[in-house]
Amino acid sequence: MARSKRSPLLLAGLLATAGVAHFVAPRQFDAIVPRAVPGSPRTWTYASGAVELALAAGLALPRTRRASARVATAFFVGVFPANVQMALDWRHRPAPLRTAAYARLPLQVPLVLWARGVARDARPGPHRD
Template sequence: MTESRRAILLAVLLGGMGTLHFLVPKPFDRLIPRQLPGNARTWTYASGAGELGTALLVAVPRTRRFGALLAALLFVAVFPGNVKMALDAKTTPSKVAAYARLPFQWPLVKWALRVSDRRN
């Protein structure tokens, strides 16, 4: 896969997830730790806007390196929310799915870092 294609796919992933934060916010609201100030929906919309902005930065070659670094940080930052989702899961299938999802966060970080690497 070419580096440009890898970057565009990352931008599409980020853009799709960011869009879902606005179209279907309720599942994302449940990921927001209660300790954060304000209401969960505000954090859901803010994180969705962050994903959309990061997607745009990754999609544009001139800002791709910076955007990909932000994407890597974003993937690390949302990990606690994914852990919270796993801990809060009520049914066995949702617990299995949530815990199975956790290890996939690290390949996303690696993918973003690879896109940010100018040597590739």
């Protein structure tokens, strides 16, 4: 399926927005870091925010788009446990919050497929757009 030429830039924008949010409002992200992960939740919050910003930059540049999209695919899979942690922690919250937490779980699938599609559609190697 052919994707819009804007698709990589839209994905980059989404990742950049999420990355900035990790630094602007880190507490909400600290809360969903799985407790089984070693180290400080804040360290993981900042690290994942930095990765999102780096991926956004890589997706924005045609030269690094394919590799960045591949890493983004793995990243979206890798952060899924945080969404599971949020769903578990929020299962006794009011219905709207609980619904939002549960809704995040299946939303990871389209993100993985989107990044994978961007990787597949990107031209390999150095080039100019």
